[in-house]
Amino acid sequence: MSPREARALFRAGLRVPTSGYCAGHTQANLIALPRELAFDFLLFAQRNPKSCPVLDVAEEGETRASILDGDLRTDLPAYRIYRHGELAAEVGDAREHWRDDLVAFLVGCSFTFEGALLDSGVPVRHIESGSNVPMYRTSRQCRPAGRLSGPLVVSMRPVPAERVPEAVRVTSRYPAVHGAPVHVGDPAALGITDIGRPDFGEPVDIRDGETPVFWACGVTPQAAVMASAPEFAIGHAPGHMAVTDARDTAHQIP
Template identity: 55%
Template sequence: MNSTSPSSARQVRLMARTGVLSGPTANLAAGFVQSNLAILPRDLAYDFLLFCQRNPKPCPLLGVSEPGSTSINGLGADLDIRTDVPRYRVWEKGVLVDEPQDVTGVWREDLVTFAIGCSFSFEEALLAAGVPVRHIEEGRNVPMFRSSIETAPSGVFSGPLVVSMRPMLPEDAIKAVQITGRFPSVHGAPIHLGDPEFIGISDIANPDYGDAVTIRPGEIPVFWACGVTPQAAIAGAMPEISITHAPGHMLVTDMLNIKLSV
């Protein structure tokens, strides 16, 4: 899965579509941009678009669909939003009701899909620079936490900033700031390094989403804004129906990570 040909991204999507792939997508289809998803009824789409614009660190938009469309221009050939993610989350009035591998059965013609940049995309650059990424080393999903930092509200959407965490030695953390700062379309530089309690995280060993990873002696936790943030905002808004990706289970696009570097 580490080919950089366009077919490798499509292969991941086809594996998800056929049910072969149901797990996290970290380190799959190296070189290709991965995307968070937020899918909402048309009558809430404008408020959510403003929410993304007001909160670009956790919600960097890569694309927005037409109402009812099952694809997004520029993100992939033969892409089907309803089937090409390894696992989804279906919400009804803010309550999680299902985590299927296919949402064809609940699809509606008024649904609008927002594709949001994912930090998995900058991990390739970290690894290339010799910066270890612990959840990849340990074969786990990245740990994610609800922080005490509030997002800028828009209409019915508001809530806490969700952050992803990667433990690093201080010298690697400095490199990570420099490297990920070149990728604003996939969350950019970290929002915090060090003491988790400073951003309202009381138990670093128990993430709200994803899996716990080992923090070794001498390492510090490094936190990035995370594309799971919209899930907290959507849960609070309680739309009649909404669909998101399951944390860590991304849409792999045909866009190249190198194209996002500034």
């Protein structure tokens, strides 16, 4: 389906992870912060480009973006509302929570390169199983900026050991949507103590002969919100992304 058709379904109440939706179109993470924090977040993103590659920034109070011809308050499957760093609600429609002083950022998402992984013969387990991608807080701290700080969040996909070089090669061509993995192998090196209990998303099977591969994740801004406790913020529910009108190829390098 087209991004417009998918957004209409989400606006009508469909709440599902968006991995595999609208092949060929870029997906994005959402973080909306009060104007007084907008510069801090831009600086945070500049200092942490692997986890926070900014694709678009809306004007203060605006609910549209140049790469999404829809409504940022209604056209994602689910939203998370944060107050003082605490998750206050998860909703399918953010209109009653939206404020005129919010600045919305769309941040690159690794779902964008999953089609290229599949095309190259690298399996994507959460698509196979119809589940949400597993995501983990790590022990690696992002570079702080202003009032924002927090841990790197990663997504994980198990890859057959012989296909890991191909997974690295394919994803390295998409630096605007996290690019190459940040870690391959032992989860403990990232401070992950139980690979079967992700902090966000759902666990997936890691089969014999497969290696866990970790990519920087656009839930990192929400981890910074939780760690830094600003007065208010809105994000997407992890895995429930903004499906934009931009094409994946716009973010691919030769």
